[in-house]
Amino acid sequence: MVQCPSESAPLRRNGFTFKQFFVAHDRCEMKVGTDSILLGAWADVSDITGKILDIGSGSGLLALMLAQRTTDSVQIDAVELDDNAALQATENFALSPWAGRVALHHCALQSFAAQTSSRYDLIITNPPYYQPGVECRNPSRGTARYTSELSHQTLLKHARALASNKGKMAVVLPCDISADFMQLAAGEGWFLLRHTEVAEFANRAPHRALMLFGVEPASLQSDRLVIRDESNAYSDDFRELTNAFYLFF
Numbered sequence: 334m335v336q337c338p339s340e341s342a343p344l345r346r347n348g349f350t351f352k353q354f355f356v357a358h359d360r361c362e363m364k365v366g367t368d369s370i371l372l373g374a375w376a377d378v379s380d381i382t383g384k385i386l387d388i389g390s391g392s393g394l395l396a397l398m399l400a401q402r403t404t405d406s407v408q409i410d411a412v413e414l415d416d417n418a419a420l421q422a423t424e425n426f427a428l429s430p431w432a433g434r435v436a437l438h439h440c441a442l443q444s445f446a447a448q449t450s451s452r453y454d455l456i457i458t459n460p461p462y463y464q465p466g467v468e469c470r471n472p473s474r475g476t477a478r479y480t481s482e483l484s485h486q487t488l489l490k491h492a493r494a495l496a497s498n499k500g501k502m503a504v505v506l507p508c509d510i511s512a513d514f515m516q517l518a519a520g521e522g523w524f525l526l527r528h529t530e531v532a533e534f535a536n537r538a539p540h541r542a543l544m545l546f547g548v549e550p551a552s553l554q555s556d557r558l559v560i561r562d563e564s565n566a567y568s569d570d571f572r573e574l575t576n577a578f579y580l581f582f
Contacts, residue, residue, distance in 0.1 A: 349394075351578045353401055354429045358392040360417040365394055367560070368505050368541060369459045371531060373398030374575045375543050376503035381454045383497055387411040388442055388458040388488065393422030393435070395457050398578065400431035409435045410453075412445045414482060442483060442491050452497040459505050460488055485514055489521040493548070501526070502546045511542035524550040530557045 347359035358364045373395045378385075381403055387396040390411035400409055411426075413419040419439040426435045438445050461483060492502050502523065506514055508530065515525055523546035530539035539557065562568045567582075576582045 348392075350580055352580055353578075354397050354425075356392050356394050356397065356425050357421060358394075360421045361392045362415070362418070363391050365392060369394050370398075370575060370578060371541070371558075372457065372459055372503060372505040372543060373402075374578060375529065376455065376457055377501065377527070377545055378402050378455065380499075381407055383407070383454040384451055385409045386451075386453040386456045386492075386495060388456060388492065389413065389460055389483065390422050390437065391415075391418050391459075393425040393437070395459065396422070396435050397425065397429055397431065399455070399457065400429070400434050401577065405434065407434065410438060410449075410451065411435060412438045412440065412442050414439075414441050442488065446491040446495055449495070451495070452500070453495055454497050454500055456492045456496060456500065456502040457504075458488065458492075458502070460485065462507055462510060485517055486521075489514075489518050489523065493521045493523060496548050498548065500548050504544045504546070506542055506544070508539050508542050511544060515544065518544075518546055522548065524548070525553055526551050527554040527556075529555075531560065532557065533560050535559045535563070 348355055348357035349365040356365055376399065378399060385396075385399050385403070385407060387393075387399070387409060390396055390413040393411055396409045396411040400407075411422060413422055416439075419437055423437045426432055426437060429435070496502065504514070518525065525544060526547045527543075527545040529543040531541040531543060532539040543558075558570055558574070559568050560571050572582050
């Protein structure tokens, strides 16, 4: 059994220490953040018996979160285009308790989709959010931030082709982008199954949308998650959702 670090255990630098694993992210442009942690804890894995695909894996965080949440029979493939992030994810996988269940594919999604015969029960992604805009300080950050290398249309098209006959896809996006994404998803044959709006405080407008799509239609579930209470402490709902991961919860 994996030993969980105690509050007195030293925390490693240049990364993020979770209860059952560590994610180094010093070579990744997009660091471990709340968006991915929420998505990895929120995604529905209750009926996953086959494979999972993590698109745009970055440091490998989502793949590792889902490895922790699923049985030993579930294999997880992670696709990452950026050289440094792919190397970092490979190292994070190798040092994790699930090294035999997670595999990094260093290529573009388009190339991966063309060469694999695998089909996935769950596809998960924290994708690039924005249309190309102000030039980033380096190409790697631009790839992670902007949709120039992977448009939402391309993502949805290839994800649909890679989904099993009971496949689902979990995504996090800013609320102001999510409406267009949902429309594109419908055009590619995805049905919205669950939609969770995320707000920092109860009296603020939501800023993120967690979305679960499926290849088969079902009744839509809608809800709202507030991250912090009026005292600025993490809310009970947030703690309950992420309790299996955050070290001091």
